[in-house]
Amino acid sequence: MKTIKRIGILTAGGDCPGLNAAIRGVGKAALGLHGIEIVGIRDGFLGLIENRTLSLAKSTLAGILTVGGTILGTSRVKPHRMEIKGRTRDVRDAIVRNCAKLRLDALVCIGGGGTHKNALRLVEKGLQIITLPKTIDNDVEMTDTTFGFDTALGIATEAIDRLHSTAHSHHRIIMAEVMGHRAGWLTLGAGIAGGADVILIPEIPYDVEKIALAIRRRSQHGTNFSIVAVAEGAMSRDDAVRFQTVRARKAAAKNQETVLKAKAELADLDRQHAGNTLRLASQLETLTGLECRVSILGYVQRGGAPSAGDRLLATRLGTACAELIHEGVFGVMVAARGDSAQPVPIKDVAGKRKNVPMDHPWVRSARAVGTCLGD
Numbered sequence: 481m482k483t484i485k486r487i488g489i490l491t492a493g494g495d496c497p498g499l500n501a502a503i504r505g506v507g508k509a510a511l512g513l514h515g516i517e518i519v520g521i522r523d524g525f526l527g528l529i530e531n532r533t534l535s536l537a538k539s540t541l542a543g544i545l546t547v548g549g550t551i552l553g554t555s556r557v558k559p560h561r562m563e564i565k566g567r568t569r570d571v572r573d574a575i576v577r578n579c580a581k582l583r584l585d586a587l588v589c590i591g592g593g594g595t596h597k598n599a600l601r602l603v604e605k606g607l608q609i610i611t612l613p614k615t616i617d618n619d620v621e622m623t624d625t626t627f628g629f630d631t632a633l634g635i636a637t638e639a640i641d642r643l644h645s646t647a648h649s650h651h652r653i654i655m656a657e658v659m660g661h662r663a664g665w666l667t668l669g670a671g672i673a674g675g676a677d678v679i680l681i682p683e684i685p686y687d688v689e690k691i692a693l694a695i696r697r698r699s700q701h702g703t704n705f706s707i708v709a710v711a712e713g714a715m716s717r718d719d720a721v722r723f724q725t726v727r728a729r730k731a732a733a734k735n736q737e738t739v740l741k742a743k744a745e746l747a748d749l750d751r752q753h754a755g756n757t758l759r760l761a762s763q764l765e766t767l768t769g770l771e772c773r774v775s776i777l778g779y780v781q782r783g784g785a786p787s788a789g790d791r792l793l794a795t796r797l798g799t800a801c802a803e804l805i806h807e808g809v810f811g812v813m814v815a816a817r818g819d820s821a822q823p824v825p826i827k828d829v830a831g832k833r834k835n836v837p838m839d840h841p842w843v844r845s846a847r848a849v850g851t852c853l854g855d
């Protein structure tokens with residue numbers, strides 16, 4: 481086995497709190513314990529094709545533990561389909577050559593679902609890669625949790641807490657739209673912790689009549705305000721059927737043309753779905769006779785300093801990552817499993833999403849305290 485002397489590190493996909501804590505964890509342990517030099521790659525996979533790097537000396541790694549975002553920058557580019565001068569190109573071979581030019585023995589990729597797919601595509605080209613799971617959505621497979629989630633959960637919960645007094649004072653329905661297009665962990669967690677009366681997540685398609693009934697029942701019992709925590713990706717039963725039909729067609733497709741057609745249809749459905757929370761608010765006004773307001777929490781959930789929990793998780797996984805690099809373990813994601821950090825094959829993570837199971841304890845608890853989940 482070749483001794484690892486120099487590694488690259490990048491952050492890709494949407495940013496989240498804890499990325500810098502992870503960079504620091506990997507960097508300090510790699511340098512301090514194993515004498516491995518560490519090179520920061522700017523703006524995700526884009527920096528690897530444009531050769532934009534940042535030397536991560538000990539002094540650069542100091543003072544970043546508590547800082548939000550990523551000192552390296554990030555992007556959502558895909559190495560197998562990169563837009564260059566108006567043309568889509570597969571730049572994976574160029575990336576492999578650039579890694580050699582930069583004398584990188586291995587690469588650390590910190591990211592969520594998309595990053596794991598991209599990392600696997602580069603592993604298949606022969607690069608030695610190890611990944612770390614981050615995202616406020618908490619939807620990465622094979623890991624108990626991802627860093628970024630705990631901070632966002634705290635922010636969204638506090639926002640819901642604050643909506644109670646104003647909803648109560650004005651006898652209104654207030655909807656808090658929480659991030660999460662495909663997974664409902666953040667909405668469900670913040671909804672339960674913030675005591676929302678209705679929680680709507682992508683995994684449980686809703687019936688608007690049932691939501692209205694739950695709100696009207698509260699009014700009949702003298703509580704004429706309600707808080708609705710709604711994920712960006714929550715959808716009605718009818719919309720869910722539309723998405724499922726196209727997804728099934730895509731899964732069964734026998735040729736690339738049908739796959740591309742289904743992908744375009746899904747993108748179109750996504751566009752039509754934008755603004756769904758506002759439409760639902762207006763439906764609820766009509767059905768309940770109560771005024772309804774919407775607060776879109778948006779990027780506030782992703783910004784700012786990481787929570788203590790995320791700093792701890794990112795440091796735990798980051799330092800374990802340095803240990804695995806030293807041992808020459810690649811092609812894996814460093815997963816959080818109970819108190820330990822364990823390597824799991826990237827191929828078992830890539831292309832999958834961890835959704836909220838219908839029988840998850842959080843779902844059962846929400847129902848047990850009388851929360852309406854829209855079904």
Ligand code: F6P
Pocket residue numbers: 494495615616617659660661712782
């Ligand atoms: O990081 C994940 C996520 O926050 C999703 O919840 C959200 O839908 C998405 O990123 C939006 O990110 P962007 O606008 O940066 O693509």
